[in-house]
Amino acid sequence: MKKGVLLVNLGSPDSPEPKDVKKYLGEFLMDERVIDVPLWARTLIVKGIILNTRPKASAAAYKKIWWDEGSPLIVISERLQHKIQKQTTLPVALAMRYGSMTIKKGLQQLVNQGVEKVFLIPLYPQFAMATTETILVLAENIRNEHFPNLKIEDLPAFYNNQNYIDVLSNSIENHLKGKTYEHVLFSYHGVPERHIRKRDITKSHCQINGICCKTPSKAHEFCYRHQCLEVTRLVAEKLNLKEGSYSTSFQSRLGFDPWLQPYTDRTIERLGKEGLKSMAIVTPAFVSDCLETLEEIAMEGEEIFHEMGGSEFTTVPCLNDDDEWVNLLAKWINTWAHSKPETV
Numbered sequence: 001m002k003k004g005v006l007l008v009n010l011g012s013p014d015s016p017e018p019k020d021v022k023k024y025l026g027e028f029l030m031d032e033r034v035i036d037v038p039l040w041a042r043t044l045i046v047k048g049i050i051l052n053t054r055p056k057a058s059a060a061a062y063k064k065i066w067w068d069e070g071s072p073l074i075v076i077s078e079r080l081q082h083k084i085q086k087q088t089t090l091p092v093a094l095a096m097r098y099g100s101m102t103i104k105k106g107l108q109q110l111v112n113q114g115v116e117k118v119f120l121i122p123l124y125p126q127f128a129m130a131t132t133e134t135i136l137v138l139a140e141n142i143r144n145e146h147f148p149n150l151k152i153e154d155l156p157a158f159y160n161n162q163n164y165i166d167v168l169s170n171s172i173e174n175h176l177k178g179k180t181y182e183h184v185l186f187s188y189h190g191v192p193e194r195h196i197r198k199r200d201i202t203k204s205h206c207q208i209n210g211i212c213c214k215t216p217s218k219a220h221e222f223c224y225r226h227q228c229l230e231v232t233r234l235v236a237e238k239l240n241l242k243e244g245s246y247s248t249s250f251q252s253r254l255g256f257d258p259w260l261q262p263y264t265d266r267t268i269e270r271l272g273k274e275g276l277k278s279m280a281i282v283t284p285a286f287v288s289d290c291l292e293t294l295e296e297i298a299m300e301g302e303e304i305f306h307e308m309g310g311s312e313f314t315t316v317p318c319l320n321d322d323d324e325w326v327n328l329l330a331k332w333i334n335t336w337a338h339s340k341p342e343t344v
């Protein structure tokens with residue numbers, strides 16, 4: 001049975017022009033796993049409010065970070081794909097959950113090469129309904145409709161895989177080059193608190209308080225908050241960061257519902273107000289730099305810190321196409337390729 005790999009990331013607009021940003025945001029935010037309210041309410045919020053107000057401002061933000069070759073998230077994902085391809089004999093395709101590089105096209109490319117079994121790799125270290133789950137559900141729907149004979153297996157969230165933690169820690173250490181910052185902030189993309197409760201398979205564990213995510217539970221297989229806190233804990237342990245010299249926060253909230261806290265912008269503000277002069281930010285919910293890291297953190301975050309009196313602010317790049325990261329993904333792919341007996 002011929003095997004192949006499909007890497008899947010979030011996606012970006014085709015260009016940083018308001019019309020393309022509007023089209024992209026429309027598809028993204030109408031996803032029932034991103035804005036998880038009934039269709040009528042989602043339509044009202046997205047088409048009635050957000051798409052009439054946000055695309056211009058979002059387009060301006062995209063313009064600040066756009067590269068000559070295109071969206072950083074897409075260009076970086078393509079570089080990753082090409083580097084991985086050099087380390088495996090399996091065909092490696094790339095798709096995006098939203099936008100024009102669709103999952104259907106990615107699966108079609110593999111099928112055209114004779115692939116019968118796909119290793120689907122959502123490029124997210126932590127599970128979330130708005131990221132991993134929506135990819136898996138869509139891929140399964142596309143398979144049922146267009147490729148019923150195709151087998152698909154997926155890579156589960158790898159937030160606590162020690163090899164991943166080592167690669168991430170090394171990349172942080174390499175960026176900081178031995179310089180000590182007074183605080184290291186681990187900033188993860190936020191989600192509404194409701195998303196965490198919805199995916200609590202025990203129905204009662206996740207209270208979103210100080211202790212639930214630190215108390216062992218089978219709920220953690222699908223608890224984004226637990227998985228983010230674990231990445232921070234494991235990296236801090238590996239890098240020997242002292243208690244109090246690092247913390248976790250959540251960025252990019254949208255709307256009025258409570259999202260995971262503490263919020264990144266307020267945390268940077270607080271640290272600046274407390275007289276902190278130097279800080280580093282790491283963004284481990286993303287494996288590729290994107291609007292959220294290059295604009296919201298590296299530009300807006302730095303501006304907030306400076307306004308509050310801080311001076312040195314550094315944003316650690318995502319893993320992008322880092323060689324150790326490529327090697328690790330290639331190792332997982334090649335292990336998968338050889339691990340299971342072929343079905344005839």
Ligand SMILES: C=CC1=C(C)c2cc3[nH]c(cc4nc(cc5[nH]c(cc1n2)c(C)c5CCC(=O)O)C(CCC(=O)O)=C4C)c(C)c3C=C
Nearest residue numbers: 010011012034035058073128130189191254285290291292
């Ligand atoms: C209800 C809204 C959103 C949820 C829930 C959400 C979860 C979520 N998103 C990412 C990763 C990325 N998000 C990006 C951009 C982005 N996200 C939202 C909204 C939600 N995300 C919006 C409206 C936008 C667009 C930006 C804007 O208009 O200001 C990106 C960047 C894409 C790019 O092109 O660079 C990424 C990556 C994760 C990991 C996540 C939940 C865990």
Ligand SMILES: [Fe+2]
Nearest residue numbers: 130189252292
């Ligand atoms: Fe997002």
Ligand SMILES: [Fe+2]
Nearest residue numbers: 212213223226
């Ligand atoms: Fe939890």
